[in-house]
Amino acid sequence: MEIVIGIIILAAAILILAEYRIKKPGQIILYESNGLVKYRKLRFYPVHFSLSIPNTTYTLSSVVEPEAKGKIGLIVKLTATITPSLENISKLVRIGGWGKDTLSEAAKELDVILQGKVKEFTENYDVEGVKSEKISNYLVEQMKDVQTQLGLEILSLTIQSVEPADKKIAEAIRQKEASRILEETEKNNQQIRIHTAQLKLKADEEILRYEHELEVKKYQLKEIEEEKEAALALKKLNEQVKRDKIKLEIEKEEMGMFKNNPELLLLTPQVARLAEASQNLKNARTVVSLGDIENGSQLVEMLKNFLGGLLQISNPKK
Numbered sequence: 382m383e384i385v386i387g388i389i390i391l392a393a394a395i396l397i398l399a400e401y402r403i404k405k406p407g408q409i410i411l412y413e414s415n416g417l418v419k420y421r422k423l424r425f426y427p428v429h430f431s432l433s434i435p436n437t438t439y440t441l442s443s444v445v446e447p448e449a450k451g452k453i454g455l456i457v458k459l460t461a462t463i464t465p466s467l468e469n470i471s472k473l474v475r476i477g478g479w480g481k482d483t484l485s486e487a488a489k490e491l492d493v494i495l496q497g498k499v500k501e502f503t504e505n506y507d508v509e510g511v512k513s514e515k516i517s518n519y520l521v522e523q524m525k526d527v528q529t530q531l532g533l534e535i536l537s538l539t540i541q542s543v544e545p546a547d548k549k550i551a552e553a554i555r556q557k558e559a560s561r562i563l564e565e566t567e568k569n570n571q572q573i574r575i576h577t578a579q580l581k582l583k584a585d586e587e588i589l590r591y592e593h594e595l596e597v598k599k600y601q602l603k604e605i606e607e608e609k610e611a612a613l614a615l616k617k618l619n620e621q622v623k624r625d626k627i628k629l630e631i632e633k634e635e636m637g638m639f640k641n642n643p644e645l646l647l648l649t650p651q652v653a654r655l656a657e658a659s660q661n662l663k664n665a666r667t668v669v670s671l672g673d674i675e676n677g678s679q680l681v682e683m684l685k686n687f688l689g690g691l692l693q694i695s696n697p698k699k
Contacts, residue, residue: 447500454546473532513540
């Protein structure tokens with residue numbers, strides 16, 4: 382009995398090891414429950430009751446041949462990067478089927494939808510109005526519900542190129558576009574030159590204005606300096622006039638004193654030097670300088686007259 386139990390346990394262990402696997406990174410393990418497809422969150426899963434699909438990105442490249450207005454054929458190349466949407470995984474299985482190629486099969490369905498949307502857009506525009514940016518914006522707007530419809534999440538959607546199928550038309554459009562770009566470049570360059578000239582003119586005007594203000598400042602400072610110099614000169618002149626007036630008043634007072642008292646002339650420095658010289662050299666002639674007193678003044682004349690009178694008095698005695 383124990384042997385049988387051991388065999389059963391061993392068989393169960395072998396069965397478990399053969400049935401269960403460990404979920405690897407980058408895998409989504411799907412299973413069906415009550416008619417709904419769900420994904421397992423545990424690390425271990427039964428192989429025969431589960432489906433493993435890659436949880437990686439898938440790049441879809443497509444070439445669409447729509448028509449613009451006037452039945453002009455176009456060639457539009459686009460790429461889309463997609464990944465499974467876990468929240469809508471049942472829609473993904475419904476579109477892509479229960480198998481390892483679920484993601485690629487759903488991508489084919491997405492490709493069909495994208496081609497239809499591109500054709501729907503281009504037929505409303507002429508060939509020159511079909512631009513990559515416009516198509517890309519339109520597709521992004523139209524594919525907002527793709528997660529709930531297909532169970533896919535679009536990571537990026539890029540329009541690689543848009544050109545007419547007819548090479549002659551494509552070449553004509555290229556030349557026209559090149560001419561437009563050249564003309565726009567020339568306009569931009571002209572605007573840059575005009576703007577540069579305006580800036581230079583404005584800078585020159587500012588420089589002239591500053592130079593004028595500087596000259597005005599210099600002139601004002603010079604006027605102030607001249608006014609100060611004139612005021613200083615006037616002050617000196619007034620002071621000199623005052624000194625001359627005082628000196629004149631003093632001379633007038635001295636003259637009045639000498640006229641009233643001629644003997645005071647003997648007390649002047651010139652007469653004192655004359656007396657001193659006469660005492661030292663009795664027979665010498667003494668020269669008395671009157672340079673201390675201004676020549677032509679009344680005091681000098683009075684002193685000369687006084688000395689002359691003294692000489693006349695002394696000569697008769699001899």
